[in-house]
Amino acid sequence: QSVLTQPPSVSAAPGQKVTISCSGSSSNIGNNYVSWYQHLPGTAPKLLIYESNKRPSGIPDRFSGSKSGTSATLGITGLQTGDEADYYCGTWDSSLSAWVFGGGTKLTVL
Amino acid sequence: EVQLLESGGGLVQPDGSLRLSCAASGFTFSSSGMSWVRQAPGKGLEWVSGVSGSGGTSYYADSVKGRFTISRDNSKDTLYLQMNSLRAEDTAVYYCAKGGGSYTMDVWGQGTTVTVSS
Numbered sequence: 001q002s003v004l005t006q007p008p009s010v011s012a013a014p015g016q017k018v019t020i021s022c023s024g025s026s027s028n029i030g031n032n033y034v035s036w037y038q039h040l041p042g043t044a045p046k047l048l049i050y051e052s053n054k055r056p057s058g059i060p061d062r063f064s065g066s067k068s069g070t071s072a073t074l075g076i077t078g079l080q081t082g083d084e085a086d087y088y089c090g091t092w093d094s095s096l097s098a099w100v101f102g103g104g105t106k107l108t109v110l
Numbered sequence: 111e112v113q114l115l116e117s118g119g120g121l122v123q124p125d126g127s128l129r130l131s132c133a134a135s136g137f138t139f140s141s142s143g144m145s146w147v148r149q150a151p152g153k154g155l156e157w158v159s160g161v162s163g164s165g166g167t168s169y170y171a172d173s174v175k176g177r178f179t180i181s182r183d184n185s186k187d188t189l190y191l192q193m194n195s196l197r198a199e200d201t202a203v204y205y206c207a208k209g210g211g212s213y214t215m216d217v218w219g220q221g222t223t224v225t226v227s228s
Contacts, residue, residue: 002154035214037155044205044221045147045155050214088155092212097169099145099157099210 003028004089006102013110016079020105022072022089028100029091034072036065037088039104045088049074079109112136112217114206119222126196126226132189132206132219140164140184145210146191147218148202156202159191160210169211174200196226 005023012018022034036049047056049065052072064075072089089102118130132144145160159180161168168180179192189206203223207215 032212033214039155041149042203042221044218045207046218047214047216050216056216086154090155090157090215098171099147099160099169099215101147101155101157104154 002103003093003096003100004091004102006087006089006105008103009106009108011108011110012079014079014081017075017077018079018107019076020074020087020089020107022074022102024070024072024091024100026070027095028070028093029067029072030070031094032092034065034067034089034091036063036072036074037090038083039086039088041086048087076107081109083107084109112208114208114217114219116204116206116219116222119204119224121225121227122196123228124197124226127192127194128196128224130191130193130204130206130222130224132191134187134189134208137208139182139187142208143210143213144180144182144189145207145215146180146189146204147207147215148200148204148224149221150199150202153202157210158204161189162211193224196224198226200224201226 033051037045039045052067053065146158177195203221208217209215
């Protein structure tokens with residue numbers, strides 16, 4: 001059971017928009033920045049969003065992040081087949097003194 | 111270019127030990143916290159351990175506390191994970207990542223595979 005809660009899967013058609021939610025508590029999302037990662041198993045996870053809503057250099061603006069209270073959301077617009085991957089939210093948990101991840105969300109582009 | 115290269119994975123028997131290494135380049139290693147994250151077969155990402163830039167502060171997941179030790183050699187730009195008393199459930203791909211703690215993990219290595227089996 002992950003400390004952060006994500007939906008196991010989401011799907012949408014090419015060109016459409018999808019959002020992935022991440023729910024936590026005051027000890028993690030509520031008081032710390034959230035990061036989002038794209039991961040294909042066996043490859044290096046890729047940082048998509050840091051400090052809850054900032055994109056690293058090279059990440060297209062199709063990817064966006066937001067945070068409200070103890071929840072965060074990743075948005076992806078203009079879906080492409082190449083976006084099919086697992087997506088994880090993560091943040092520091094001040095009570096656990098540990099980094100915590102969501103269970104991951106598998107994105108399928110139909 | 112920031113690069114992280116893990117090594118040291120392999121097949122080990124239950125209760126055995128293994129030391130993973132992560133060679134860093136392209137950034138000021140001693141100024142950056144570092145972390146280990148793993149992914150067991152069919153499972154999600156699990157944070158394992160983190161260490162401050164100086165090496166003076168370290169953190170561990172409850173699942174590995176008392177068995178794993180994180181360390182770093184800033185003169186060699188290398189991060190380590192000493193894993194003792196290994197269990198089948200430690201079988202995973204282990205990634206090292208730049209960052210951690212209250213900072214994002216922004217760059218990750220390709221991973222090294224650890225298999226614990228008799």
